[in-house]
Amino acid sequence: MATKTTIGEARNYIGESVTIGCWLHGKRSSGKIQFLQLRDGSGFMQAVVVKNEVSEAVWEAASSLTQESSLYVSGVIREDSRSKIGYEMTVENVEVIQISTDYPITPKEHGVDFLMDHRHLWIRSPRQRAILVIRAQIIQAVQQFFNERGFHLVDPPILTPSSCEGTTNLFQTKYFDEDAYLTQSGQLYMEAAAMALGRVYSFGPTFRAEKSKTRRHLIEFWMIEPEMAFVDHEENLRIQEQFVSHIVQSVLQNCRKELETLERDTSKLENVLAPFPRISYDDAVKFLNEKGFEFTWGEDFGAPHETAIAENYDKPVFIERYPTSFKAFYMKPDPQRPEVVLCADLIAPEGYGEIIGGSQRIDDPQLMEQRFEEHELPKEAYAWYLDLRKYGSVPHSGFGLGLERTVAWICGLDHVRETIPFPRLLYRLYP
Numbered sequence: 001m002a003t004k005t006t007i008g009e010a011r012n013y014i015g016e017s018v019t020i021g022c023w024l025h026g027k028r029s030s031g032k033i034q035f036l037q038l039r040d041g042s043g044f045m046q047a048v049v050v051k052n053e054v055s056e057a058v059w060e061a062a063s064s065l066t067q068e069s070s071l072y073v074s075g076v077i078r079e080d081s082r083s084k085i086g087y088e089m090t091v092e093n094v095e096v097i098q099i100s101t102d103y104p105i106t107p108k109e110h111g112v113d114f115l116m117d118h119r120h121l122w123i124r125s126p127r128q129r130a131i132l133v134i135r136a137q138i139i140q141a142v143q144q145f146f147n148e149r150g151f152h153l154v155d156p157p158i159l160t161p162s163s164c165e166g167t168t169n170l171f172q173t174k175y176f177d178e179d180a181y182l183t184q185s186g187q188l189y190m191e192a193a194a195m196a197l198g199r200v201y202s203f204g205p206t207f208r209a210e211k212s213k214t215r216r217h218l219i220e221f222w223m224i225e226p227e228m229a230f231v232d233h234e235e236n237l238r239i240q241e242q243f244v245s246h247i248v249q250s251v252l253q254n255c256r257k258e259l260e261t262l263e264r265d266t267s268k269l270e271n272v273l274a275p276f277p278r279i280s281y282d283d284a285v286k287f288l289n290e291k292g293f294e295f296t297w298g299e300d301f302g303a304p305h306e307t308a309i310a311e312n313y314d315k316p317v318f319i320e321r322y323p324t325s326f327k328a329f330y331m332k333p334d335p336q337r338p339e340v341v342l343c344a345d346l347i348a349p350e351g352y353g354e355i356i357g358g359s360q361r362i363d364d365p366q367l368m369e370q371r372f373e374e375h376e377l378p379k380e381a382y383a384w385y386l387d388l389r390k391y392g393s394v395p396h397s398g399f400g401l402g403l404e405r406t407v408a409w410i411c412g413l414d415h416v417r418e419t420i421p422f423p424r425l426l427y428r429l430y431p
């Protein structure tokens with residue numbers, strides 16, 4: 001048998017005969033020639049079967065192939081300037097593994113519900129493959145960024161006895177005889193880890209039982225959460241803008257073909273380079289009022305507000321120093337103005353909304369105790385967290401980047417449901 005390779009690696013075998021395991025994505029025939037569109041996960045390639053150049057059996061095997069049939073194909077790799085990947089195969093042999101019948105996803109248009117019900121097959125399409133490849137590249141860029149800067153990867157627990165981001169959207173479950181919750185954020189545990197390892201980051205699934213059916217919300221989503229000892233609000237923002245620039249530039253460098261498949265306007269991504277613009281919550285409110293929005297100081301922004309603010313910039317924009325009243329209990333008040341906290345949300349351009357939420361954390365034990373009373377949090381469940389302010393408390397900051405919203409923005413997608421292999425959405429747990 002010829003050397004076994006993949007479509008992606010076949011570029012290294014120009015002029016040689018190779019074998020590739022693959023699926024039939026599509027086919028065209030002109031009577032004496034069949035053009036097979038093949039896919040194997042590493043890419044898409046055309047293979048040409050010429051009737052006069054192969055045996056009857058090979059011609060028949062190729063003719064029998066239907067959409068998504070599996071096969072081993074062997075032949076010579078030839079350079080071809082018309083091909084998107086620069087080469088194609090002249091087929092010598094076809095070994096059918098399985099003929100697929102009635103593949104439900106045809107090249108015609110399908111409705112979203114139909115595609116979502118067939119998500120396990122839908123991910124085979126060129127577009128969905130491109131998104132998942134970019135998602136994997138983003139994850140790689142995240143790990144590279146932190147590993148090169150002395151951060152340690154720490155894994156916080158998924159099952160927790162208490163909440164991090166308020167109690168309204170907690171997923172409750174039983175932990176033998178106790179009540180437990182699926183984590184909304186690993187942050188509180190990452191704060192403990194930062195006191196042990198200095199600079200840490202986590203990457204894991206988080207859960208929010210949000211009853212909101214929007215194009216930005218998933219029930220299960222993945223978050224990257226760095227936490228840094230001896231880092232203040234200002235330094236936190238500088239790390240975030242470098243981090244997001246690194247991710248975007250890394251996708252531009254490594255996923256050109258996938259961005260092309262998605263027809264992404266990459267000029268909008270090219271200038272995503274640090275530093276990013278900043279606007280205070282106060283100025284954002286003024287701006288919205290000037291734009292005609294009825295909005296009073298002390299309210300939280302909704303998606304239309306974020307979009308209106310982001311429209312002024314061609315890069316992500318930080319909105320900083322939100323009112324203390326509606327932000328999380330752990331955020332440090334601005335010493336000059338305790339009615340606002342040292343926090344920022346990073347809003348992506350082009351209407352993609354908040355991709356990062358972060359803040360400097362309260363390090364003063366008395367103030368933290370006070371917040372527990374104000375927010376009526378059960379001190380017993382958080383005794384360990386209060387210990388962090390008792391034994392060598394230090395200024396520290398961190399943030400959480402939502403992976404799926406980042407993928408949606410970089411890929412230019414209408415909805416987060418396509419950013420994760422098997423989305424968990426309101427009223428959708430299948431497949």
Ligand code: 4AD
Nearest residue numbers: 185187217218221225354355356357398399400402
């Ligand atoms: O702003 P959030 O709620 O912040 C936290 O959870 C902090 N504890 C993070 C930290 O400081 N360590 O969530 C952070 C990000 C949001 O900016 C958004 O990108 C994403 O997580 N996110 C969601 N993504 C998809 N679906 C949802 N339901 C999301 N909720 C938040």
Ligand code: MG
Nearest residue numbers: 345354356357
């Ligand atoms: Mg937030």
